[in-house]
Amino acid sequence: MRTIPISMITDAVSEMCIAANLFLTEDMxxxxxxxxxxxxxxxxxSVLDQLSRNLTIAxxxxxxxxQDTGMAVVFLExxxxxxxxxxxxxxxxxxxxRRGYTEGCLRKSVVSDPLVRENTKDNTPGVIHxxxxxxxxxxxxxxxxxxxxxxxxxxxxxxxxxxAEGVKNAVITAVKEAGPNACPPMVVGVxxxxxFEKCALLAxxxxxxxxxxxxxxxxxxxxxxxxxxRINRSGIGPGGLGGTTTALGVNINTYPTHIAGxxxxxxxxxHVNRHAVRIL
Numbered sequence: 145m146r147t148i149p150i151s152m153i154t155d156a157v158s159e160m161c162i163a164a165n166l167f168l169t170e171d172m173x174x175x176x177x178x179x180x181x182x183x184x185x186x187x188x189x190s191v192l193d194q195l196s197r198n199l200t201i202a203x204x205x206x207x208x209x210x211q212d213t214g215m216a217v218v219f220l221e222x223x224x225x226x227x228x229x230x231x232x233x234x235x236x237x238x239x240x241x242r243r244g245y246t247e248g249c250l251r252k253s254v255v256s257d258p259l260v261r262e263n264t265k266d267n268t269p270g271v272i273h274x275x276x277x278x279x280x281x282x283x284x285x286x287x288x289x290x291x292x293x294x295x296x297x298x299x300x301x302x303x304x305x306x307x308a309e310g311v312k313n314a315v316i317t318a319v320k321e322a323g324p325n326a327c328p329p330m331v332v333g334v335x336x337x338x339x340f341e342k343c344a345l346l347a348x349x350x351x352x353x354x355x356x357x358x359x360x361x362x363x364x365x366x367x368x369x370x371x372x373x374r375i376n377r378s379g380i381g382p383g384g385l386g387g388t389t390t391a392l393g394v395n396i397n398t399y400p401t402h403i404a405g406x407x408x409x410x411x412x413x414x415h416v417n418r419h420a421v422r423i424l
Contacts, residue, residue, distance in 0.1 A: 145225055145226075145227050145280070146223075146225055146226050146227065146280035146281075147226075147227045147228075147229055148226055148227070148228055148229070148282065148424060149228075149229060149230050150228050150229065150230040150231035150232070150233065150235075150236040151230060151231075151236070152424055153228070153233065153236040153237060153240065153282070153284070153424070154236045154237075154239045154240040154243065155240070156240065156284055156422050156424060157218065157236075157237050157239075157240025157241060157244065157284065157286060158239075158240040158241075158243040158244040158247070158248075159244070160240075160244070160284065160286040160420040160422060161216060161240065161241055161244030161245060161248060161250065161286055161288065162244050162247075162248035162250070163420050164286050164287070164288050164418040164419055164420040165208045165209060165210075165213045165214070165248065165250055165288055165418060166202055166203065166206060166207070166208060166209065166248075167202075167203055167209075168199060168209065168416060168417075168418070169354070169417075169419065169420075171354040171355045171356050171357075172331075172355065172392070172415075172416070172417055173199070174355075174356065175355050175356075175392040175393060176192065176195065176196060176199070176329075176392065176415065177196070179192055179329060179382075179389040179392060180192045180193065180196060182388070182389065183381075183382065183387055183388055183389045184387065184388045185381060185386055185387035185388060187381075187382075187385050187386060187387065188381045188382045188383075188385065188386060188387025188388065188389060189382075189387075191381075191382035191383040191385060191387075192329075192382050192389065195382070195415055208250060208251070209416045209418070210290060210414070210416055211251060212251065212253065212290035212291065212292060213245070213250040213251045213253065213267075213288055213290075214253065214288030214289045214290045214291075214418065215253060215254055215267070215270070215271060215288070215289055215291070215294075216241045216244075216245075216267060216268075216270035216271070216286060216287075216288050217270065217271045217272075217273075217286075217287045217288070217289050217348065218237055218241075218270050218271070218272045218273070218284065218285070218286050218287075219273050219275075219283075219284070219285040219287070219349065219352070220233075220237070220272065220273065220274050220275070220282065220283070220284060221275050221277045221282065221283040222274065222275070222276055222277065222282050223276075223277055223278065223279035223280045223281045223282060224276050224277065224278060224279070225278075225279060225280040226280050226281070226282055234272060237270060237272055238268045238269050238270060238272075241266075241267055241268050241269075241270045242266040242267070242268050245266055245267035245268075246266055250267065251267075252264065252265055252266060252267045253267060253291075254267050254268065254269070273345065281423055281424060282423070282424045283421070283422075283423045283424075284421070284422050284423075284424065285352050285419060285420070285421050286419065286420050287348075287351065287352055287418060287419040287420075288418045288419075289348075289413070289418075290327075290413075290414060290416075292325060292326065292327050292414060293322075293325075293326040293327060293330065293412045293413050293414045294411075294412075295325070296318070296321070296322035296325055296326045296412045297318070297344075297347070297409070297410055297411045297412055298314070298317075298318040298321075298409070298410045299340065299343065299344055299407065299408070299409045299410075300314040300318075300407070300408045300409075300410075301340065301405065301406075301407055301408075302314065302405075302406040302407070302408055303405075303406060304403070304404065304405065304406050306406055307406075308363075308367065310406065310408075311334075311336060311367070311406070311408050312367065312370070312371060312374075314408045314410065315332065315334055315371055315375075315394070315408070315410050316371070316374060316375065316378075318332075318410035318412065319332060319375050319378065319380075319390070319391070319410070319412070320378060320380075322412055323380055323384055324380065324383065324384020324385075325384075326412045326413075326414060327383075327414035327415060328380055328381065328382060328383065328384055328389075328390050328391065328414070328415065329382055329389045329390060329391055329392045329415045330390065330391050330392070330412050330413060330414055330415065331351055331355070331391065331392055331393050331394075331395070331412075331413045331414075331415075331417040332371070332375065332391055332393070332394045332395070332410060332411075332412055332413075333347040333348060333349070333350035333351035333395050333397075333410070333411040333412070333413065334346075334347055334350060334371075334394065334395065334396040334397070334408065334409070334410055334411075335347035335348075335349075335350060335396075335397050335398075335399070335407075335408070335409040335411070336396060336397070336398045336399075336406070336407070336408050337398050337399035337400060337401040337406075337407060338399040338400070338401055338407060339401070339402075339405075339407060340407060342399055342407070343399070343407040343408060343409040344409040344411065346397040346398070346399055346409065347397070347409040347410060347411035348411050349397055350395035350396060350397040350411070351395065351411060351413050351417060351419070352419045352421070353395045353397075355392060355393035355395070359395075359396060361398065364396050364398060367396060368393075368394045368395065368396050369394075371394045371396075372391055372393065372394045375390050375391040375394065376388055376389060376390050376391060378390050382415075392415065392417075
């Protein structure tokens with residue numbers, strides 16, 4: 145059994161909230177550079193050049209990539225041989241979010257009640273997902289999610305007979321309906337299977353997979369490639385102003401499901417697709 149002071153969780157989450165909002169992951173930077181070279185529309189290239197310049201300024205001046213610094217989504221993979229001491233794990237995560245957003249001067253966008261709408265003033269609470277895994281380590285993924293793109297996400301409860309074509313049509317429908325509102329070029333996370341809530345979680349997790357790492361499942365990999373090509377033929381383009389780069393990537397996660405269902409979730413993220421990963 146390995147003992148981890150709860151303060152380590154707070155410190156890590158705090159640092160990751162700031163880093164994710166100021167810097168893109170290497171795979172996202174590479175995808176944007178490739179898009180700049182391949183974009184065929186002059187206006188589309190101009191938008192991508194502006195986005196690239198924005199990233200440079202954010203890094204040099206230590207300011208957020210986007211003014212919407214998101215609601216903090218945290219995935220925790222906790223080894224079953226880990227023991228935490230010094231406090232409660234969930235409190236530690238939220239303290240890390242509070243500290244990161246206040247000390248990092250990041251915009252506070254969370255309200256304490258969905259209808260009363262009073263700002264919590266520290267961006268807490270976060271949305272925390274736990275899983276217990278083998279080992280004595282803790283993997284933390286912090287993914288601040290802006291709501292311009294989050295609002296464009298969809299769930300489709302398809303029939304099994306809808307099959308692969310039904311899944312693909314659902315994804316294309318979600319992307320086209322999102323249009324410029326998702327701040328393209330976007331990253332499209334797709335969850336297939338499970339239940340109503342499970343497919344949504346799969347789609348959210350799919351956004352954190354590096355764009356240069358394709359699925360190990362052959363049919364999933366083929367669908368990812370086909371959907372990316374079809375989405376980029378939609379003409380929505382960078383900023384929704386037209387072009388050949390509407391999406392930088394499509395990541396699909398799957399899970400077993402019931403014989404009577406085919407749940408599909410589409411969780412869209414804008415071009416920054418912020419996330420940071422750390423293993424303790």
